[in-house]
Amino acid sequence: GDSVTQMEGPVTLSEEAFLTINCTYTATGYPSLFWYVQYPGEGLQLLLKATKADDKGSNKGFEATYRKETTSFHLEKGSVQVSDSAVYFCALGNAGGTSYGKLTFGQGTILTVHP
Amino acid sequence: DGGITQSPKYLFRKEGQNVTLSCEQNLNHDAMYWYRQDPGQGLRLIYYSQIVNDFQKGDIAEGYSVSREKKESFPLTVTSAQKNPTAFYLCASSIEGDTGELFFGEGSRLTVL
Numbered sequence: 439g440d441s442v443t444q445m446e447g448p449v450t451l452s453e454e455a456f457l458t459i460n461c462t463y464t465a466t467g468y469p470s471l472f473w474y475v476q477y478p479g480e481g482l483q484l485l486l487k488a489t490k491a492d493d494k495g496s497n498k499g500f501e502a503t504y505r506k507e508t509t510s511f512h513l514e515k516g517s518v519q520v521s522d523s524a525v526y527f528c529a530l531g532n533a534g535g536t537s538y539g540k541l542t543f544g545q546g547t548i549l550t551v552h553p
Numbered sequence: 554d555g556g557i558t559q560s561p562k563y564l565f566r567k568e569g570q571n572v573t574l575s576c577e578q579n580l581n582h583d584a585m586y587w588y589r590q591d592p593g594q595g596l597r598l599i600y601y602s603q604i605v606n607d608f609q610k611g612d613i614a615e616g617y618s619v620s621r622e623k624k625e626s627f628p629l630t631v632t633s634a635q636k637n638p639t640a641f642y643l644c645a646s647s648i649e650g651d652t653g654e655l656f657f658g659e660g661s662r663l664t665v666l
Contacts, residue, residue, distance in 0.1 A: 442595075474655075481557075481643060481657030482596075527595060540611075541655065543595035
């Protein structure tokens with residue numbers, strides 16, 4: 439079945455450092471890929487997405503490129519801020535077009551950014 | 554403001570008791586979902602519903618039940634048959650046919666004493 443593997447955390451960085459959170463997936467067909475973020479005490483919200491190979495999703499300075507050849511969707515940000523401290527989830531959407539929200543999530547990576 | 558409201562935010566239950574978690578949305582979304590979040594395990598799908606009066610089991614439906622009598626509401630009952638119910642429960646919704654953008658509530662934390 440479908441699966442998503444994220445790099446283990448927690449990740450601790452200083453402000454303005456470069457961030458990479460690795461995500462690889464296993465799926466049949468042509469899945470859509472997502473990054474969700476969960477700030478303390480809140481639900482999840484969509485950070486960015488990519489629906490086909492070589493697409494780059496971007497939002498709030500974060501980027502991720504859908505790499506079909508390496509089955510990866512790594513999240514990057516050039517300069518993190520304290521306000522980026524949160525839990526980040528990589529997710530995969532059911533292949534075949536409409537996913538109806540049946541996403542497969544990675545285990546989440548806790549990011550802490552210090553001033 | 555449109556969104557998803559979950560209640561209660563915190564809930565304590567004794568073993569052997571059923572408990573119902575509420576989820577209401579005013580986004581006019583057709584599809585609704587329940588996920589369970591455990592530390593280090595990500596989110597796992599319990600049940601989902603694409604239209605009123607219809608729902609399907611997710612990956613971990615055993616010990617849970619749902620109903621979808623209204624478009625706006627999708628309550629989850631955690632029954633006494635659920636062996637390890639202590640967890641954080643998240644309700645979500647999406648526009649039918651959308652490729653995966655889920656809108657989440659703030660969650661309900663259930664603790665079994």
